[in-house]
Amino acid sequence: MRLATFKHLSSKNADYGAAEKYLLFEHDEFTNKPVFDESGRLIPRENCRFATLNCGDDDFAIACMKSNLQYGKNRSRGDVKSHHYIISFDPRDSVENGLTVDRAQALGEQFCREHFAGHQAIVCTHSDGNNHSANIHCHIVINSLRIEDVPLLPYMDRPADTKAGCKHRCTEAAMNYFRAEVMDMCHREGLYQIDLLSGSKERVTEGEYRAKRRGQAELSASGKSTKFETDKEKLRQAIRTALEAATNFDEFADYLARHGVTVKKNRGRLSYLTSDRTKPITARRLGDDFDLAAINAVFEHKSRQLAQNGEQSISSRTSILDRLQTAKNAKIDTYHDSISRMVDVTSDKGAGFEHWAKVFNLKQSAKSVAELEKYGFDSLEDLKNAIVIAKADERDCREKLKDVEIELYGKKELQKRVLAYANTKPIREEYRALKSDKARANFQKKHESEFIIMDSAKRYFAEHGITKIPSYKTLQSEIERLTSQQNELYAELKEKRSEVKRLQIITDNINRTLHEKSNKAKDQTQEI
Numbered sequence: 001m002r003l004a005t006f007k008h009l010s011s012k013n014a015d016y017g018a019a020e021k022y023l024l025f026e027h028d029e030f031t032n033k034p035v036f037d038e039s040g041r042l043i044p045r046e047n048c049r050f051a052t053l054n055c056g057d058d059d060f061a062i063a064c065m066k067s068n069l070q071y072g073k074n075r076s077r078g079d080v081k082s083h084h085y086i087i088s089f090d091p092r093d094s095v096e097n098g099l100t101v102d103r104a105q106a107l108g109e110q111f112c113r114e115h116f117a118g119h120q121a122i123v124c125t126h127s128d129g130n131n132h133s134a135n136i137h138c139h140i141v142i143n144s145l146r147i148e149d150v151p152l153l154p155y156m157d158r159p160a161d162t163k164a165g166c167k168h169r170c171t172e173a174a175m176n177y178f179r180a181e182v183m184d185m186c187h188r189e190g191l192y193q194i195d196l197l198s199g200s201k202e203r204v205t206e207g208e209y210r211a212k213r214r215g216q217a218e219l220s221a222s223g224k225s226t227k228f229e230t231d232k233e234k235l236r237q238a239i240r241t242a243l244e245a246a247t248n249f250d251e252f253a254d255y256l257a258r259h260g261v262t263v264k265k266n267r268g269r270l271s272y273l274t275s276d277r278t279k280p281i282t283a284r285r286l287g288d289d290f291d292l293a294a295i296n297a298v299f300e301h302k303s304r305q306l307a308q309n310g311e312q313s314i315s316s317r318t319s320i321l322d323r324l325q326t327a328k329n330a331k332i333d334t335y336h337d338s339i340s341r342m343v344d345v346t347s348d349k350g351a352g353f354e355h356w357a358k359v360f361n362l363k364q365s366a367k368s369v370a371e372l373e374k375y376g377f378d379s380l381e382d383l384k385n386a387i388v389i390a391k392a393d394e395r396d397c398r399e400k401l402k403d404v405e406i407e408l409y410g411k412k413e414l415q416k417r418v419l420a421y422a423n424t425k426p427i428r429e430e431y432r433a434l435k436s437d438k439a440r441a442n443f444q445k446k447h448e449s450e451f452i453i454m455d456s457a458k459r460y461f462a463e464h465g466i467t468k469i470p471s472y473k474t475l476q477s478e479i480e481r482l483t484s485q486q487n488e489l490y491a492e493l494k495e496k497r498s499e500v501k502r503l504q505i506i507t508d509n510i511n512r513t514l515h516e517k518s519n520k521a522k523d524q525t526q527e528i
Contacts (some may be wrong), residue, residue: 001301006182008170009084010076010144016061019141023124024050047127049105053112054120056146063120071165073145083170087111087182088137091190097191099136101127107185115178116140119168120147136295144168152387157398165205187344222524232286235261239290243298244395247306252295268292337438339367339505342512361512368509372500380510387503394496401489408482414464415475421457422472424450 025042055063061179068074093099105125119142155177160166186193247254253263260275269279283291342361
């Protein structure tokens with residue numbers, strides 16, 4: 001692993017002690033099974049640091065099980081029992097920036113206290129990564145259940161995210177927030193870092209990386225020289241082939257369907273379902289080259305080529321990279337128009353970084369002043385009031401979205417009950433046609449499951465005051481209307497969040513600019 005990275009893994013394993021065993025003892029890199037010495041004992045990991053947080057006098061496993069029993073959570077087999085976060089540092093940090101295992105452990109514990117407060121946690125730092133990469137990395141394992149009330153953090157969007165007895169949610173917004181915090185931490189500590197918020201063309205997860213290495217090792221052991229490909233890699237190759245052959249999205253979907261891959265589009269996102277799976281793979285897990293924006297960019301490029309050249313086909317030798325150039329240029333233009341927070345120039349990273357930081361800060365300061373004029377603000381007080389109003393609008397939009405989601409959930413549940421009740425119609429008619437009580441009793445015993453479904457639906461209708469059962473088609477039209485409204489509110493909420501973030505960045509930049517000008521004026525006064 002190169003440069004600082006941040007990863008997340010979720011686990012449904014009810015054995016919390018397995019996490020401690022993995023962190024404290026050596027495990028095989030390919031099979032992930034524990035390694036034993038000649039005496040059959042586990043081999044402790046070398047040069048690692050280990051600490052538990054919010055566990056009291058108990059170890060992590062006992063503390064987690066007690067909390068789960070207290071709140072009645074994590075009982076189902078399908079529940080996510082724990083979350084595993086990994087902060088990996090660049091190997092050069094230990095040589096050039098003085099990063100030690102103890103220092104990394106302290107940073108990991110601080111990160112855990114700030115961002116996973118209220119959770120029982122393990123923080124463990126290892127001095128060596130996979131494949132002997134010599135990078136120091138810190139593991140943070142938390143119980144998914146929160147045992148204390150915590151303040152509302154920027155990535156949280158529901159009241160339950162702060163309450164004891166509720167579970168941790170690792171959303172996309174949360175991951176972006178954590179990545180930004182890791183970047184800030186590395187910047188603050190003078191460590192190497194990259195932009196963790198940028199997308200990846202091919203997103204290879206930890207599990208896929210290990211599966212690929214394990215499969216390649218098995219091929220090599222059997223004497224085969226072929227290259228091992230994971231199921232995701234095969235899917236990526238199939239999508240690339242479909243992009244080469246198709247000229248629009250419908251042709252793209254038809255081509256994949258003929259090869260056993262179903263393409264699904266939902267809320268502007270794509271997912272791919274192969275014939276050997278029951279759950280689709282989202283484009284986000286495959287990489288940015290396979291999402292809807294990138295796919296549409298390919299077809300737009302093809303249509304422009306057809307219009308310019310008057311040809312009916314395009315050479316398959318044109319690479320995906322060339323076809324996506326337009327989309328990348330658009331991203332670059334958006335980047336140049338966006339406003340970023342000013343960076344710390346005083347960081348001891350060399351003259352090159354200092355020169356870049358000064359130029360960068362001047363640009364961001366100028367953009368912030370231009371935005372003030374654009375918004376028509378006369379003072380910082382007006383800017384602060386605008387932030388308050390923007391946050392209130394965001395909060396109102398979130399409440400509207402929540403109401404729509406509740407109503408939509410209710411309609412879907414009612415539709416499910418109506419369909420289940422409608423399917424029992426033949427049984428009901430046959431039951432009413434029977435004359436004797438004995439025949440009815442025998443019939444009811446024979447079709448016990450149908451009567452249970454029927455009674456459950458009737459109870460649901462009675463509990464919700466439904467006297468006239470609506471038709472399935474009526475409910476479907478209402479669900480489609482609410483779904484459309486939900487999507488509109490999602491887009492509106494995203495815009496309002498972006499507006500709040502933009503105003504906050506402008507405020508921070510203006511305050512920093514004024515502070516630097518004040519310090520510069522003091523220095524000039526002292527020189528005089």
